[in-house]
Amino acid sequence: MADQIFHVFRGDAKGGDLTEYIVPPMEGMVVLDAIHYIQAHFDGTLACRWNCKAAKCGSCSAEINGKPRLMCKTRVDEFGGAPITVRPIKVFPLLKDLVTDVSWNYRVNKEIPPFTPSAEDARAQAWRMTPVDVERLFEFRKCIECFLCQDVCHVLREHGGTNRYYGPRFMVRIAALEMHPKDTLTRTDLLAGKGGIGYCNITKCCEEVCPEGIHITDNAIIPLKERTADDHFDPWRALLRRFGGRKEPRGT
């Protein structure tokens, strides 16, 4: 195996450029290994986030040869020896090198009304929930918050839409709450308003980059769009809900 050339973005909010590093090969090497090698041997100031190095924490998101990916899960050998470019994710403001300011996501998450069971359920100790009701939510709960879906969402990326749309990550989060068998709240007002679900035009780019393989558009966004449409454009159902009290059962 030959040495591997990396072009890594170095810089901060004021600007920056790609710097070339030559890293000796190692069998099974991932891009994050190379970044660590650069830190230890060439320049300890190279900033990047990482934690688990096993695709479970979602910290090491970057754009590798232009594609949003996890550095810990991207094998160097798949590029066949060609130079590998590593840039920070574009959608969030740059702090330094490969580190961006993702705090907006945490503010959005706080705006979402949390899981709220009924008073009766809150008093009970052990709950019964059927496997099928629970298992369909596992897909959403797999999300590791790498924010790659946010990075690639064209509403956020190309149209500066962080004040209009919460982005795919939080559609997944809201879907997990809305479809939870013990949750009593309805969040379609939020989705229609500040959540901005109408801005998503289902290009499915988010699904393509999800390292957990979550069907973000098909299983989270489209059902939420349907619910939002029902609640906001079907007055008969809206009335039923208002007087029915309980959350009505939904098809999706």
Added chain:
Amino acid sequence: MADWYDERQYDVLIVGAGGAGLRAAIAAADGGVSVGLVCKSLLGKAHTVMAEGGIAAALGNVDPEDNWEVHFGDTMRGGQMINDYRMVEIFAREAPERVYELEHWGGLFDRTPDGRILQRPFGAHSYRRLCHVGDRTGLEMIRTLQDKAIHSGIDVNMEVTLTRLLKDGDRIAGAFGYIRETGRFVVFRAKAVVLATGGWGKLYKVTSNSWECTGDGCAMAYEAGAELMDMEMVQFHPTGMVWPPGVRGILVTEAVRGEGGILRNSEGERFMERYDPVKKDLSSRDVVARSIYKEVQAGRGTPHGGAWLDISHLGAANIKKKLPSMWEQFHKLADIDITKSPMEVAPTIHYVMGGVRVEAGTGQTTVPGLFAAGEVAAGLHGANRLGGNSLSDLIVFGKRAGEHAAHYVKGVSGVPRIDDAQADEERRLLRRPFEAEGRENPYTVHEELQAVMAEHAGIARTGDGLRQGLDKVLALQVRAEHLHAGGSMLFNPGWHECRDVRFMLTLAEAIFRCAIERAESRGSHWRLDFPDQNPEWGKKNMVAVREHGRMAIRTRAVPQVPPELAKLVQGQTVVKSVR
């Protein structure tokens, strides 16, 4: 207040945002005091996220015979009886309630057909006891606690590195560190501090731990005068990935064996039948790790020095349902399809049983106002932790530490005084690597420390080897006085590594000093020169404490188990579900 640092003030400061820290923050906020939470990384990325197999709690959903008493017995036997039985009792009794609480906060677990929380078998647990969701239980726990915590009125400080506890006389006054995003120093003024900073697996090269696991909390507690206990007890998880080199050490969950996975040597023999005919592959972690080590030493290892772990008989559909991230991990990182081929595995540093000595019910350390919970605290697991007991440890003792910290601050009059001299001393220590005379690369010193730990404080230890290791660590401590870093304080990993290395060298010294003294084999501490358990040592816990600027080693009596609990630990654990 000086102008060279930012200042934030809370009643209770929680350091660490994994399971224990988040649970402590929720509990402290429930206590009606102001709470600040410090995350070393982003919120939700702490090492708890890596936990895979499950949460041990005797719900008895699958095996109705299970109860807290059996869990108590299993945990004491697993810890080889140097656990603090009072902690074990609280733990075994309260774990079920804490698990149900997670569910009430929106957490979702795998279900039994009749809709209750499903439980799986695990090493050295008598019954099927681990509440789980596939092999990503830690992610479910941290996300549930995170989403609960942010609505509890706490203040979250992300990507902040703390390096020193501040004191007002004997009691805690806060903590000092820096904010990576701004490159500014920061003082947190607090009446109580809860350490929930996890372990220090990064002392070792082959580890399942992340970059965060450098033992900051334990080292800060030691420097603040707290007693450390059982530091010689470091857990090797029997099954880490071995090949390719880049993935060496990454965890292969015990749930693989819980779901029926079988360990074999290069001759195809199911060797665990020989080492533990009763529990076999589901023996305790210390026993399985040692058995793999012995097989490799005897020339029956795999090509890269491990054992084969085979789960292919479970069938592709079941494997992908019960162990999805294992399938993905081997497929993506090692080009192996575990539905068809065995995994190559070898022991990897996973957990530390030792840590800061705490009072059983409250998490109070020996420093007034300083509390500790989770992996950083010692006492619950003794000489060896059972799989799954860590996640329940976090929520049981996280809650208690948060509650008691809140209770404690209500009795504290006035705001503790911050001594700028302490902060200034730490500032000078932190800035030293930027100054001209430093010449040592922190990464190099760290690598050398890892080599020392592997050679002298691994699975098999000897008195001579440990003494040599201690000498090498003391020499590295001298070199670490001269670490060098370039750049600024803004998001600078190399500079960050300088303080990490100093913390790790302190903890390495404690590991060696305690391991030298414990002249017996017990749990994870295996001495080739003292291969048997010694009942006299079974009555003692090792303690390390700073006295006059040096590390002193003492022993403390293991709390004696009262007769009504002692009968629960008689006999040996029989894992009922072993195939």
